[in-house]
Amino acid sequence: MIWLTWRQFRAQTVAAAGLLALLAIAFAVTGPQLAHLYDTTVATCHAQHDCQNAINAFQSRDSFLQSLVRLLMLAAPALIGIFWGAPLIAHELEAGTQRLAWVQSVTRFRWLAVKLGLAGLASMAAAGLLSLMVTWWSGPFDRIGAGRMDPSIFSERGIVPVGYAAFAFALGVTAGLLIRRTVPAMAATLAVFAAVVSGFAGKVRFHLIPPLHLTSPLNMSWVTQTGIGGPAGPNSLLVNITPNVPGAWIGSSSVTTAAGSTSLGPPPSGCGENSTYRACTAAIGRLHLRQVLVYQPGSRFWALQWYETAIYLALALALAGFCVWWVRRRVS
């Protein structure tokens, strides 16, 4: 059964290995140079007071490879589910070859368990290897701004891609088993995978560990908008901030009065119709407003990664168990 699984998976495995090898070469060539460039320009930029220029220059290096990497990491797990998972059973049922496979001297349980196990492990290994290479190569880029805690980057680093790949694979196999046709199963896998992953990243991930709340005096350098109106009322002062906490994932931020109310009261006298921006800002500074941040610090990166990966692996295992049960009881 191991031989048969390998033989049926040979083409896909070789293609994936080839792709990974090509990527490894590209990374090996460009990676050290990027790290060196970072160390010499961005790391020392504070001393030269031209950080923004240094950062812009750095981020425009190897832009093709950067885009390719983003695309790959976004697509890889879904592609694994579509091209490795969906055809696993659907192809057999479409071609009718299960009438050959299931009358050999192996039980359906063993037939599916070996296929799921080997192909599933291969999926996870491929995703893991890819993520390892990409995390290493992207190291310098991730040290800028929110870096790897940024929700879209978080999904593309560390061990989470392994969980995604396992889930996408198991989802593909399940879709193929229930739908029994390869192409519709591929479409269904893509749709469900995209919905689950984006829903999870948007709604669930931030709350995997209870986030931190930080209340501190308003940091004027973070203020990006002042005005009148907004949710507190048409005559209320409105102050919006864009926090900059390096390496952290800001979930939400708000500006409150010293007493903690989000209704900031009427605008101060320095912020009338004819006042300048500087005068208004100074007047706001004298109001002793506070800022409340709800965030996940960068130090929690690995904890969040482990929790999320564990959840996706559990989902994958549940789907795999369902497939084994279904194939034995229901399929003909």
Place this chain on the structure above:
Amino acid sequence: MIEFHLDAHSGVAPYLQLIHQVRQALRLDLLSEGDQLPTVKDVVGRLAINPNTVLKAYRELEYEGLVAARPGLGTFVTRTLGDGSPATIAPLRRELQRWLAKARRTGLDDESIEALMLTTFRSATEGEENIA
């Protein structure tokens, strides 16, 4: 070694056809004592018929005492149909061939010759039975 053939549409059971062909071969000296009959595997491999059919035919022939099965070796002819030794048959065959040539020279076609032979044979046989 003889080769069997099967007429699927003759209405005669296959095993009877095989028996008939063995007896005919014995009569025409195509098979003599000690000759081996084709193995069951050879027969079914050529004719694509059920092995039990061949086994049944060979069993029947063995019951009639014409053949004997030797385990591991095959099925062999044990006696001929004693209608006539080669010495008696050969001159009769020659005479028949001469008659056939004569019949053809008079212009009779094959169907007419066959009909003539069969009706003469049948009426002669009936005549003998009436006498007997």
Place this chain on the structure above:
Amino acid sequence: MTAVLKAQGLGRRYRRRWALSDCTLDIPAGQVVGLVGPNGAGKTTLLHLAVGLLQPTAGTIEVLGDRPAASPAQLARVGFVAQDAPTYSGLTVADHLRLGAHLNPGWDAATASDRIERLGLDPRQRAGKLSGGQRAQLALTLALAKKPELLLLDEPVASLDPLARREFLQGLMEAVVDQGLSVVLSSHLVADLERVCDYLIVLVASRVQIAGEVEHLRATHHLLTGPRRDPARLPEDQHVISASHTDRQTTLTVRTEAPIHDPAWVVSPVGLEDLVLAYMSRTAADARRPELEVQR
């Protein structure tokens, strides 16, 4: 003799329709069994139930004394070639033999490679590029080389040309001699089955119409021709299978164990093909009343 296949009230339903109903069979070992009936009669359903590709909706089935596909050991004793001889089109002939060797503990590699060589198949040829006859022979090789006790074939020669058909049956009969196999093969071509089968099952409209040894069927079925008569007035022990009338004459196919004494009838034997056709042409109402299974 032990039975290779035993079914009791076996049935299988797809949504509303019963593909097979009330099937009771007792097939003895050491025979070549023909399963004949029109398309949609339930032949494939019965065979799939016998190899465990389907679960029964009603009744029970036992193959070689065990539930179908109950264990790897049971699977090893039964060989199966499905309709249209499914093979992996991307795998070569040699790959298929390796598949058989890896998935069957009882695999006889010598038999397999000998057969492939004798058939003239190129081991490096992909199965998708083989002709229909070659694929059927490959599938048969896979089923034979695992050395089963029972071989089930679903319409193995339906899509083959006459030469391929003959070669397939020749090879099959040789294997029966070599391995002492019991065989069940389905077909809607009675002519092929006539040559190779010594036991016949007629399946029409999801029910078994008649089952028994071919010789016994031949001996108990007769064609009666005579003056016009109502079939219902025949004696109890003469079962009318099919009847046709002109204004003066009645022709009946009957099944009876006893001899026919009525001098008004001209009694003739019924060929196997005509026998099967008589059962296939019964009206729907009659078809639901199956003849009792004929056993020996």
